Amino acid sequence: MTVSPVARSRRSRPLRGRPELYTSYRQDMALLNTRGKRVSVLLMVLVAAVLPMLLTDEFLTIAATGMVFAIGAIGLNLLTGYAGQVSLGHAFFVGVGAYTAAYLSGDPDGRYLGLGVDNVLIWLPAAGLVAAATGFLVAPIATRLRGLYLAVVTLGLVFIGEYVFSEWRELSGGGGIGREAATPILFGNNLARDGASYTEEQKLYWLFLVTLIVLAVLARNLARSKIGRAFAAVRDRDVAAGVMGVELSRYKLIAFTVSSFYAGVCGALMFVGVGQFGPTQFGLLMSIQFIAMVLIGGVATISGSIMGAMLIAALPRISSELPALFSFISTAPNEHPNIFEIEQVTYGVLIVAFLLFEPRGLFGIWWRARTYWKSFPFSY
Amino acid sequence: MTEFLTAISAGTGNGAVYALLALGFVIIYKSMQVISFAQPAFMMAGAVLVSYLAPKVGFVGAVILGTISIAVVALIVERVAVRPMVGKATFVIAIITIGIDIVVRVVTGAFIGVDPLVLGDPWGLEVVKVGGVNVEERHLAAFLVAGVVVGLLLLFFRYTSLGLAMRAAALDQEAAMAQGVNVGTVFAVSWGLAGGLAAIAGVFAAAGDPITNNFWIIGLAALPVIILGGLDSFGGAIVGGLVIGIAESVVASYHSVWFPFLDKNIGTLVPFLLMFAVLLVRPYGLFGTKEVERV
Numbered sequence: 154m155t156v157s158p159v160a161r162s163r164r165s166r167p168l169r170g171r172p173e174l175y176t177s178y179r180q181d182m183a184l185l186n187t188r189g190k191r192v193s194v195l196l197m198v199l200v201a202a203v204l205p206m207l208l209t210d211e212f213l214t215i216a217a218t219g220m221v222f223a224i225g226a227i228g229l230n231l232l233t234g235y236a237g238q239v240s241l242g243h244a245f246f247v248g249v250g251a252y253t254a255a256y257l258s259g260d261p262d263g264r265y266l267g268l269g270v271d272n273v274l275i276w277l278p279a280a281g282l283v284a285a286a287t288g289f290l291v292a293p294i295a296t297r298l299r300g301l302y303l304a305v306v307t308l309g310l311v312f313i314g315e316y317v318f319s320e321w322r323e324l325s326g327g328g329g330i331g332r333e334a335a336t337p338i339l340f341g342n343n344l345a346r347d348g349a350s351y352t353e354e355q356k357l358y359w360l361f362l363v364t365l366i367v368l369a370v371l372a373r374n375l376a377r378s379k380i381g382r383a384f385a386a387v388r389d390r391d392v393a394a395g396v397m398g399v400e401l402s403r404y405k406l407i408a409f410t411v412s413s414f415y416a417g418v419c420g421a422l423m424f425v426g427v428g429q430f431g432p433t434q435f436g437l438l439m440s441i442q443f444i445a446m447v448l449i450g451g452v453a454t455i456s457g458s459i460m461g462a463m464l465i466a467a468l469p470r471i472s473s474e475l476p477a478l479f480s481f482i483s484t485a486p487n488e489h490p491n492i493f494e495i496e497q498v499t500y501g502v503l504i505v506a507f508l509l510f511e512p513r514g515l516f517g518i519w520w521r522a523r524t525y526w527k528s529f530p531f532s533y
Numbered sequence: 534m535t536e537f538l539t540a541i542s543a544g545t546g547n548g549a550v551y552a553l554l555a556l557g558f559v560i561i562y563k564s565m566q567v568i569s570f571a572q573p574a575f576m577m578a579g580a581v582l583v584s585y586l587a588p589k590v591g592f593v594g595a596v597i598l599g600t601i602s603i604a605v606v607a608l609i610v611e612r613v614a615v616r617p618m619v620g621k622a623t624f625v626i627a628i629i630t631i632g633i634d635i636v637v638r639v640v641t642g643a644f645i646g647v648d649p650l651v652l653g654d655p656w657g658l659e660v661v662k663v664g665g666v667n668v669e670e671r672h673l674a675a676f677l678v679a680g681v682v683v684g685l686l687l688l689f690f691r692y693t694s695l696g697l698a699m700r701a702a703a704l705d706q707e708a709a710m711a712q713g714v715n716v717g718t719v720f721a722v723s724w725g726l727a728g729g730l731a732a733i734a735g736v737f738a739a740a741g742d743p744i745t746n747n748f749w750i751i752g753l754a755a756l757p758v759i760i761l762g763g764l765d766s767f768g769g770a771i772v773g774g775l776v777i778g779i780a781e782s783v784v785a786s787y788h789s790v791w792f793p794f795l796d797k798n799i800g801t802l803v804p805f806l807l808m809f810a811v812l813l814v815r816p817y818g819l820f821g822t823k824e825v826e827r828v
Contacts (some may be wrong), residue, residue: 309805501635
């Protein structure tokens, strides 16, 4: 039997009208392996890009926060979802990134440490790299441990980090006060100030969008490469993976380092809009928020991380609507139940509910809806 | 020297609290191979409940009622949120317990209110002199009660059929099931016991100081204890609890001498730093059994 030239050619094209038929490995592994995906992703990026023209600043800020969270959530998903290493210490690396960025871009003559390098293109990668280096340093302790031991150790990391951040006054400004966040200057344009043609919210939104797209594509590519397959093997059964020749400590180290890089970038951008942040923000609650994003969005999916992050970012806004619907919910923090409590309880309830009823998260819901319509009117 | 001994006595009291909490973690771990991150929340709920009950039924009655109620709450939580997940990956169950922790903690926090909530315990900050050292009564009480509770637990595991069933299930779940042990009951009882232990620990952790919204952080310090002692070791939980309690309290009282350049007391970090140090040498804790796994 002769092999058809289509199957042999490396750049083979999919056959017309046969979207599920792959004639080469390359096609099967392609990022956007169907036309539907190509079109919808293009549409989504376009919509996301013009959204700042359509939405009010309030909703734009929520979307922007969601995108920054998504960067961190993708990082945690690479570590926890793909490589199976449960980390409660994500907030620590987010903090390292935030302080690196603030230190680099801070005013050299100001009250807190600063170098005055306020170019985004410098402090953003630097924040990621410093966080990655921290992750690299911590990883050797963490790779010796498995499962729940690791979870508790990374929990310890959060407490130690919080202590160091609040104790290092020259850098962080101390417990209650905090310091100013990094100043985003891109091509001489301060993105955190309203400009002549675009507002602060619009400019920051575009900055976050571009960063998110770049990092999401990178993560997706990592996940479908040799490293990603090694991660999955380590997650599914680390002993078996080790027997098959996957070097465990090496891949755990990679997972930690990459995940910390994403956390660092996320931290660097997180407070740019608000402009001020304090050391107590990098506590256990932030780590839990990231875990919630990963679980709600969908374990081991990049698009799921983004969906989960958007939902978590929108939660404060959603819960602020609740008093109008239910009169017993108060907006004052000294009355109970108030919106802040409802918001926190929602994290807990969402985590439990998703794990019990929809373990694959929002991505799983989307997946089921898609399969249903794909084979409509047949239910199988 | 007196200062040192005072620190030791305070540390022993706190260590007893940690040991009680850690025992709860270990009991759950032995039956389900899961760390329940909900223990700190149960501890806080126990303390708050007792402070509400104490004026009505007296302190001792409040402690007994509170312990039983928290045990029942833990039972319900286990039944509703944890039991359906049995057999799933342990980290999934662990994360569910984090979710439970948040919910219980926030609901409890709503009852703390603006004014500082006091426990209504009879000890306050009273001291007794033991050989020239001022020992706070609350620490003495914590130590004694923890001793009694540990003794009762040992008797329970040694002499009751349910205790035997729990030991059997911890040793080998499938073999225990084959011998007619109802593993579901074992899960339920272990959660109930852990909830009760957390509530008692909460009472002694709260004695003397008003309860605040950050009270549950004390419960998290019991996590390093179980890692230090080994996740599946009763002796480890008790020894680890005392070691960490004493180390924390000694460092806290000598903080200004040893670390004059640090403002915030480093005592709270000691459990975690000790844990890191021990894990570097012994990845399964001081008394934990090394995991042996079949591929």
